[in-house]
Amino acid sequence: MDPRTSAQDVMRCDLCETAVVQMHCDTCLVNLCNACVGQHVISDESKKHEIVKFQSRKSTPLYPRCTTHNKQQCTMYCNQCDIPVCTKCIASGQHLSHRISEVLQVVEEKKNKIIKELTELNETIYPTYQDIASDVQNTMSQLEKEYGDLSTAITKHGEDWHREIDKLVKKLKAEVDEMKNTQLQTLHKHLDEINKTMSDIKDEIDSVEMAIDTNDLSKLFSVTSNVHIYTNLPQKLAPSPLKFISEKIHGEKLSKLFGALSFSSLTSDKHGYSMKTTQKSPEAGSSPPVKQLLDEPETVATIDTGYGELYNVACLSDEEIWTSGNGSTMKLYSINQGSLLKSITTKSGNMPSDIAVTESGDLVYTDYYDRTVNTVKNEKIEEVIRLQDWIPRNVCSTSSGDLLVIMDSDDYKPTKVVCYSGSTEKQTIQFDDKGKSLYSSGSYSRYITENRNLDICVSDWGAEAVVVVNQAGKLRFRYTGHTPAPKNKPFNPLGITTDSQSHILTSDYYNHCVHIIDQDGQFLRYIDCGLSEPYGLCTDTNDNLFVAQRENRKVKKIKYMC
Incomplete structure (x- = not known):
């Protein structure tokens, strides 16, 4: 065959490689000339060779072989078992009362x-x-x-x-x-x-x-x-x-004088692309529907957790919440039934300082005395971060899957927020643009959350303020409470969370209420609902608020928006 003209040559028999193809074996997918058909059939008599004209190739259905009855073709299909079956399978009564269809139809x-x-x-x-x-x-x-x-x-x-x-x-x-x-x-x-x-x-x-x-x-x-x-x-x-009185040059001071790089990251937006289509479809807005605050918030459920003292609550879903208190056990509760679904004990046996739930549904907790941040996946505890010279306090999971951890130094003087991707440190937030510490010193409780606009919000008990910085760590505002306060006590914020409207909600421990402020720090209203010593907070996807109450050990589910 001339290679220069082979691309235009007619198809040849796969056996003799000289005669023009006239027939085709649908069983073996072999092209044959008339003379080679018999030779091909007798070459493997264990098969039933379906010989058809070349123009009709691949027209013969090749039924699957039955795994139970050897050599039997499965011409039928059991819809209930979702498998092809042969006539012997049906006759054996194995698929009695099951809906049977022809394989070709399926x-x-x-x-x-x-x-x-x-x-x-x-x-x-x-x-x-x-x-x-x-x-x-x-x-x-x-x-x-x-x-x-x-x-x-x-x-x-x-x-x-x-x-x-x-x-x-x-x-x-x-x-x-x-x-x-x-x-x-x-x-x-x-x-x-x-x-x-x-x-x-x-x-x-x-x-x-x-x-x-x-x-x-x-x-x-x-x-x-x-x-x-x-x-x-x-x-x-x-x-x-x-x-010559010289200024000592060290990296941090020189960096401040020379200039520094602002924080940068690759953010993930699962709504960033839309499927290409030729059909008209309603526009998909990335903003949530506007909701209004209720005139009177109402308690819709109460869950007794059984702790000596209850501190933290985190939503796993709209039906389930994780809680932690003064013991080493973290408990998962059904919201509607109020029943205990699961218990996890910390690896060290220490009380968890804080708990959070990641975007993928894993539980995260901080261990103050062990200096670790840990995740719980399929009830197995994995150490993610281990600190030296610093003590992890509170934690939250961001929309991008990172972890924000509040930590104190060993002497409780500096306090900072560190962003981690896995166990890798991405960003540290500690000072404002004048070099002053953003957060108070001392062994105070400080809760943290990320707002929908990617602001980082910290409730700072020692400073009696909510401190909000943007994604780059630059101070946006400090909220120091609203007067008159329900109990006329100082503002001592603890738990903090946000909702679909970018509202910031923080518990006010001594005033037995929750403050709602907007994303720019303007006071909107109080939530009372008979709260007693409110501690940790979280919200679900329907903007229901969950409040962990310390002394009475109960979580209240509160509806405050419509």
């Missing part, structure tokens, strides 16, 4: 479904992914440009600094030379005066010695002593040289 339905899905893959899904890939490529190109511009700006800023430093060094050295010359001139003049006096003293000595050696008495009487003049010694000039 295959046809399956084929239609597959064709429909294939059409969707070809016409909708694959083009959508092409657009997404193009968008990611464009984003990468833009990112390359932006980071290139950023590097150029940093280099230029460094060159500006070098120029200014060179000018400053030149100016300081000129001042040093000028002061040196001035003081040297003064000392030279002073030295000349001393040398002149020394010359006068030498002349005086010579004159006196000559008078003593002569026998001329008149010369001796003419000698006048000037010793008293020379005993008045000249002043001592002790120049005080200039000193």
Whole structure:
């Protein structure tokens, strides 16, 4: 066969490779000429060879073999067992009262479904992914440009600094030379005066010695002593040289002076892309529907947890909540039935400082004495973070799957918020733009949550304030309570949570209520509902509020929006 023309050649028999194809074995998927059909059939007599014309190839259905009755073809299908069956299976009574269909009918339905899905893959899904890939490529190109511009700006800023430093060094050295010359001139003049006096003293000595050696008495009487003049010694000039008082250069201070990079991250938005379609569909808004606060919030459920003291509550779903108190056990409760579903004991046996639930539904808890942050997956505890010189306090899970951990130093002086991706530290939030600590010092309780607008909200008991920073860690506002307070007590916030409207809710322990403020720190209202010493808070997807009450050990579910 000429390779130059083989692409245009007719198809040849798979056996003899010379004759033109005329037939096809649908069983073996082999192309045959008329002469080779018999040879192919007898080559493997264990099979039932379905020989058809080449134009009708793949038209013979190849039924699956029965796994129970060997060599039997499964021409029927049991819809209840969801498996192909043969006639012997049906006759055996194994599928009695089950709905039985013909395999070809089920295959046809399956084929239609597959064709429909294939059409969707070809016409909708694959083009959508092409657009997404193009968008990611464009984003990468833009990112390359932006980071290139950023590097150029940093280099230029460094060159500006070098120029200014060179000018400053030149100016300081000129001042040093000028002061040196001035003081040297003064000392030279002073030295000349001393040398002149020394010359006068030498002349005086010579004159006196000559008078003593002569026998001329008149010369001796003419000698006048000037010793008293020379005993008045000249002043001592002790120049005080200039000193260069240098500022010690260390990384943190230099970084603040030179400039620092703001926090950056790759955020994940599962609603960021929409499926490509040629059909009109209603617009999908990313903003939640607007809800209004109820005039009178109402308690819709109460769950008794049985702890000696109850501290924390976290929503697993709209039907289930995790709780923790003064023991080492974390309990999962059914909200509607109030029944205990599951208990998990901390790995160390210590009381958990705080609990949270991740986007994937895993439980997270902090262990104060063990200095660890742990996750519970399928009832197995896994240590995620272990700290040194710092003590983990409270924790929350962000919309991107990261963990925000509040921690105190060993001496309880600095307090900071650290963002972790897994066990990797991504960001530290500790100071405002004036270098002052954002959070109070001391072993106070501080709860943390992320708002819908990605603000990071901390209830700071020691500061009697709710401290809110943006995603980059820059202070947005401090909320210090509202007057008059229900019990006229100081504002001591504990638990904190947010809802679909970006409201911030925080428990006020001594005033036995919950404050609702908007995302900019404006007070909206109190929630009372007979609360007693409210501690931890959480909200579910329907904006119901759950309040852990410390002394009475009960969680209240409160409806406050409609």
